[in-house]
Amino acid sequence: MARGDDDFIAFAQASSSRLQRAAYLLTGDQHQAEEAAQATLVRVYAAWGRVSRKDPYAYARTVLTNLLTDQWRRPMREYATETMPEQQTAQDVADVVSKRRWLIGVLQALSPRERAVVVLRHFFDASEAEVARELDLSVGTVKSLNSRALAKLRITAGHVPPLRNGTEAGVAL
Structure with a gap:
């Protein structure tokens, strides 16, 4: 592993669910939120050497917001699939x-x-x-x-x- 990968892995595990929830609030679509959170983490990893010493979570919020804002500016494309998404099994x-x-x-x-x-x-x-x-x-x-x-x-x-x-x-x- 490269130097700093352990730090990034810890950061990604700690912040990915919150980034995904925020993306869901911004998009209203679970799959788009998952993709946005993953794309955000990819971009944060690419800049990890620069942002790890500052505030990586603030950088991730900025990346997430900018990424979704860019998507709103582009026409939406939806791709149909043959399989249904997994269903939750919670009580209520x-x-x-x-x-x-x-x-x-x-x-x-x-x-x-x-x-x-x-x-x-x-x-x-x-x-x-x-x-x-x-x-x-x-x-x-x-x-x-x-x-x-x-x-x-x-x-x-x-x-x-x-x-x-x-x-x-x-x-x-």
Whole structure:
């Protein structure tokens, strides 16, 4: 193994699931999210010597966001397959699916830039300055996009759909 590979492997194991969840929030598609997270890790590995001494996770967030933004600019291509994707065998799959569909539906009401700001600010807990740097925007633009997006979410969201037992719950990703 090359020098630094062990560090990258540890980084990839620690951050891949969070990158994939963030990509899912940004895309609304599980397969596209998996591909984006993998492509992000490939690009981070290519730059590992340069970014490992700084903040590799911040670099990975930037790469993920830029990668997905580039995909939104290009026309989407979908390739049909003959096999169905694997199904989950969890107890309350219907509840999980309805919560995720609700969340993705709500997030799709936002523009790609607004969605990127909301996910970076509230899923990654990045500061306004970090989001501005990663998206190459001014801090004021990040603030206004975040404010506008949250207002849209309040209007669009309505209420969280209840679980089967009648209680309301947050969305777990």
